[in-house]
Amino acid sequence: MAVTKEDAWGVQARSQTTGSTHDENELRVAGFWVFLATDMILFACLFATYIVLRGNTDGGPGPRQLFDVTGFTEETFILLTSSFTCGLATHVMHEGRRRALVLWLSVTALLGLLFVGLEVSEFVRDVSVSATISRSGFLSGFFTLVGTHGCHVSLGILWMGSILFQVMRQGITPAIARKLTIVGLYWHFLDVVWVFLFTVVYLMGVM
Amino acid sequence: MSSHAATHGGHQESGNGHGGGFTPVERRFPWLHVVGYVLSLLLTVLAFLAVLHHWLSGNPLVTVIMVLAVLQIVVQLFFFMHFTEGHGPKYHILALGFALFFTVAFVGGSIWIMSFGDTQAY
Amino acid sequence: MLPHYWPTLVTGDPLIYGADASIGLVSIAIVFVLTYYKKWGWLWREWLTTVDHKKIGILYLIAALLMLFRGGVDALLMRTQLSRPNLHFLAADHYDQIFTTHGTIMILFVAMPLIFAMFNIVVPLQIGARDVAYPYLNAISFWMFFFGALLLNISFVIGGSPDAGWVSYAPLTENQFDHGPGENFYIMALQITGIGSMATGINFIITILRMRAPGMTLMRMPLFTWSALAASIVVIYAFPALTVALGLLLIDRVAGAHFFSMDHGGNPMMYANLFWIWGHPEVYIVILPAFGVLNEVFPAFSGKRIFGYSTMVASFMAITILSFLLWAHHFFTMGAGPGVNAFFALASMAIGIPTGVKVFNWMFTMYRGRVRMPMPMRWAVGFIPNFVVGGATGVMLATAPGDYQYHNSYFLIAHFHQVLIGGTIYGMFAGMYFWWPKMFGFLLEERIGRLAFWLWNVGFYVTFFPQYLLGLMGMTRRIYTYPAGMGWSSLNLLSTVGAVIMGLGFLFIVWNILYSVMHRSELRDVTGDPWNARSLEWSLPSPAPHYNFAVIPTITRRDEWWEIKKYGRTEDYRPQPGEIQDIHMPNNSGRPFLFSVAFFVVGLGFVFEWYAVVILGFAGVLAIMLHRSQEVDDGHQIPADEIRHEEIALGRL
Numbered sequence A: 001m002a003v004t005k006e007d008a009w010g011v012q013a014r015s016q017t018t019g020s021t022h023d024e025n026e027l028r029v030a031g032f033w034v035f036l037a038t039d040m041i042l043f044a045c046l047f048a049t050y051i052v053l054r055g056n057t058d059g060g061p062g063p064r065q066l067f068d069v070t071g072f073t074e075e076t077f078i079l080l081t082s083s084f085t086c087g088l089a090t091h092v093m094h095e096g097r098r099r100a101l102v103l104w105l106s107v108t109a110l111l112g113l114l115f116v117g118l119e120v121s122e123f124v125r126d127v128s129v130s131a132t133i134s135r136s137g138f139l140s141g142f143f144t145l146v147g148t149h150g151c152h153v154s155l156g157i158l159w160m161g162s163i164l165f166q167v168m169r170q171g172i173t174p175a176i177a178r179k180l181t182i183v184g185l186y187w188h189f190l191d192v193v194w195v196f197l198f199t200v201v202y203l204m205g206v207m
Numbered sequence B: 001m002s003s004h005a006a007t008h009g010g011h012q013e014s015g016n017g018h019g020g021g022f023t024p025v026e027r028r029f030p031w032l033h034v035v036g037y038v039l040s041l042l043l044t045v046l047a048f049l050a051v052l053h054h055w056l057s058g059n060p061l062v063t064v065i066m067v068l069a070v071l072q073i074v075v076q077l078f079f080f081m082h083f084t085e086g087h088g089p090k091y092h093i094l095a096l097g098f099a100l101f102f103t104v105a106f107v108g109g110s111i112w113i114m115s116f117g118d119t120q121a122y
Numbered sequence C: 001m002l003p004h005y006w007p008t009l010v011t012g013d014p015l016i017y018g019a020d021a022s023i024g025l026v027s028i029a030i031v032f033v034l035t036y037y038k039k040w041g042w043l044w045r046e047w048l049t050t051v052d053h054k055k056i057g058i059l060y061l062i063a064a065l066l067m068l069f070r071g072g073v074d075a076l077l078m079r080t081q082l083s084r085p086n087l088h089f090l091a092a093d094h095y096d097q098i099f100t101t102h103g104t105i106m107i108l109f110v111a112m113p114l115i116f117a118m119f120n121i122v123v124p125l126q127i128g129a130r131d132v133a134y135p136y137l138n139a140i141s142f143w144m145f146f147f148g149a150l151l152l153n154i155s156f157v158i159g160g161s162p163d164a165g166w167v168s169y170a171p172l173t174e175n176q177f178d179h180g181p182g183e184n185f186y187i188m189a190l191q192i193t194g195i196g197s198m199a200t201g202i203n204f205i206i207t208i209l210r211m212r213a214p215g216m217t218l219m220r221m222p223l224f225t226w227s228a229l230a231a232s233i234v235v236i237y238a239f240p241a242l243t244v245a246l247g248l249l250l251i252d253r254v255a256g257a258h259f260f261s262m263d264h265g266g267n268p269m270m271y272a273n274l275f276w277i278w279g280h281p282e283v284y285i286v287i288l289p290a291f292g293v294l295n296e297v298f299p300a301f302s303g304k305r306i307f308g309y310s311t312m313v314a315s316f317m318a319i320t321i322l323s324f325l326l327w328a329h330h331f332f333t334m335g336a337g338p339g340v341n342a343f344f345a346l347a348s349m350a351i352g353i354p355t356g357v358k359v360f361n362w363m364f365t366m367y368r369g370r371v372r373m374p375m376p377m378r379w380a381v382g383f384i385p386n387f388v389v390g391g392a393t394g395v396m397l398a399t400a401p402g403d404y405q406y407h408n409s410y411f412l413i414a415h416f417h418q419v420l421i422g423g424t425i426y427g428m429f430a431g432m433y434f435w436w437p438k439m440f441g442f443l444l445e446e447r448i449g450r451l452a453f454w455l456w457n458v459g460f461y462v463t464f465f466p467q468y469l470l471g472l473m474g475m476t477r478r479i480y481t482y483p484a485g486m487g488w489s490s491l492n493l494l495s496t497v498g499a500v501i502m503g504l505g506f507l508f509i510v511w512n513i514l515y516s517v518m519h520r521s522e523l524r525d526v527t528g529d530p531w532n533a534r535s536l537e538w539s540l541p542s543p544a545p546h547y548n549f550a551v552i553p554t555i556t557r558r559d560e561w562w563e564i565k566k567y568g569r570t571e572d573y574r575p576q577p578g579e580i581q582d583i584h585m586p587n588n589s590g591r592p593f594l595f596s597v598a599f600f601v602v603g604l605g606f607v608f609e610w611y612a613v614v615i616l617g618f619a620g621v622l623a624i625m626l627h628r629s630q631e632v633d634d635g636h637q638i639p640a641d642e643i644r645h646e647e648i649a650l651g652r653l
């Protein structure tokens, strides 16, 4: 017979004595993990390209001239904090606390916006000293790798916005719990990618 | 035929009643998240200081900050993404394990292959 | 505002105007027929919005056959041009465009949809599921593939086709050397289908891992399903590399970046590196399902179970992983040094081992079996010598020092056609003949089929064996003509004759299909199990009802259906009226189609660098995604009564 229980992913799951059971929501979370694996390979290829092209500055500005230590440190702490608040959002979602959920989700999205804003201003500053994407192989790799991450974050913000809207309209339903779980995984994943950007691009750039 | 699964998904139990079917868990303090957050800050600060204060240099430094970055993955996976939790078969661990393996293969392989000649061989 | 490519849109070339006119006429004819017979609604309801895996599989199959025709015409044009020395049937730039679209279409828009057709048609039925894990996403995958293919195909008539080979190597494809929309068409077409392929990969991994009928453990799974799992795994880890390679190339072309340029610190070989990180696994993506088909066909027509089931599984998994560690064998001549070349040469040879194991297992499956030779088995048996030669020449190519001689010669061309046609296409044709009754409820006629097979098989050897020799005699690939007196002329002529015979073979397959459609009442499969085969899909009527299984069976062993038949229990295997319950099915949706149209618009925008169109397209994509996210879609229930009626009508209750 079917037993309903809730698992740690906040998804209603059904276990049955006869195998072959899958809850639609849980199935989608599983698929999203696989998607994250593909996204990881995408970033792997971008990292590989960046590393291969890193020394090719063609006489133009290199990492040492461009990277601003306070800037990327701020970005790092902002993103780490947003990963935490995103975790809190899923936590309060499990507890069924809608208002706290709206709060933490908004904080996460705002921190994300701040992050994207800082990144954009960094890019603008670089471009203003003629460090553009077409200046050198190094800069092509840099803008594309960091920019792809930034685009992912921006998409995540839009996605959270859409979910916020749904939470306010429908409250916490199993479907919304699933969507939140997924966007949460996505967000933490982007945090991990950033940690590598921070390490490989920025820290190794200025060391 | 002895038994069967009657529905396409588990909709009858959980899917149909949107708005219904969600059972909140008991309230508790999010210790796991707080510990995870503190750890992630700590790891970042360590990497940061190691580089800016030149605790090491060259390859040893690279190794140390890469190890710190890998620990960050562990923190995110276990404290925030609840990587090993959840019921059902844990195929996602396999999926990410493969992804990690191929990431290393593609990045390492590319660096190895492309290190021929000088950095600029043309 | 006219695009700055305007001059290339109006080429004044009669070939292109001819194509323009004929495409226009065919489109008008299609619109007319649909309108005249009032079929628009039917088309939309039954096909464009479907999320049924069986119908999506059929769509893939039709698209693949159409694309095979287009790619085949390209091939015949090339062979005509090369039939004699110093011919001027095609100009050099046309020849370049044609070999580029030929290769791209054959791999991305023939081989890929063929394997996805088989996945869709077979996998859910083999594992006892009612659909794939994400039916809606499945429809998106198909339409992304479809519009990607469309984008590449319209390039010939508007703006010019890509002309830098199916690998599209930089720096040749950098803007300064290859200005114009052609390469952009290539990039965007592949990006769009690539998204679809990745989605299919995820979909089938989850379907196979999570949707199996109760009792069907991994080691009870039919081997075709195993091959689908293996290929899907390769898809999801390989395609992102293609996305990156093409994405960076696009950025170089439209934003003036220097990833792969010759100057300003770009590195052209990095393109080759990224391309083959995808490219080598890709060739395994298209061969693994062919292995899978053979694993079903040989036991079915030998009346024996597969020889060495677990070694087959192990070799699938070994190939899956190894296929990612070989990519540099495609550019040994770059000169990465002895360490790199030795590693990739050895790894390439190593993959011959699990592949060889399979060949032996198939032969041992036939050994002492009651071998029957209907059409599927013919293609399967034809596969073996082909693939053995292809594999052997592969190992020759993988010998790094040897490759300095063979590389980019006709020897290489012969190698990969041997494995792609003799391997993938033969395997997929075996699958098509095998599962055709399951798709449509009638068999393909044997006599014409046999003729088609022999034309194809003879034509194949006549086309490609001379090419090995030509390669050894120094003829390089991608030359549009050659002088007399090289000693190449007669072998080239022979190869062209072979190509014509293969072309005839293709026409016979088309005739085979049309003939069988017209005589379908005589060829009807009333048993649901016309081949006396082994796996679960044959326990269902042909074609399978839209809900697949009225009652999901419980699996107790490998080759369940075969065992059931052996013990004469097929009657009990039918659904009992009392067991039938409401069935939950996903809803159709027009959104996947519109979503892909929006991506097509994005693609067109990038091709001509009209950024307003790009933004418009992306706005469409986003709007459709938001619309979907706000929707509460739980599918629908088919009442138990309706299913009982349907099963009675099928004579199963």
Ligand code: HEM
Pocket (backbone or CB within 6 Å): C167, C283, C284, C286, C287, C329, C330, C331, C348, C349, C351, C352, C355, C390, C391, C392, C393, C394, C395, C397, C398, C399, C403, C406, C407, C408, C412, C415, C416, C419, C420, C423, C424
């Ligand atoms: C025993 C297994 C195989 C080995 C050792 C092998 C080895 C190779 C090597 C070394 C090359 C590069 C040669 C050069 O560019 O000089 C090559 C090219 C190629 N192989 Fe294979 N191969 C094998 C099986 C396959 C299979 C199963 C397929 C596809 C179904 C395939 C498709 C191709 C294609 C398409 C190319 C040429 C790509 C291009 O340059 O346009 N190979 N193979």
Ligand SMILES: [Cu+2]
Pocket (backbone or CB within 6 Å): C279, C280, C283, C326, C327, C329, C330
């Ligand atoms: Cu290869």
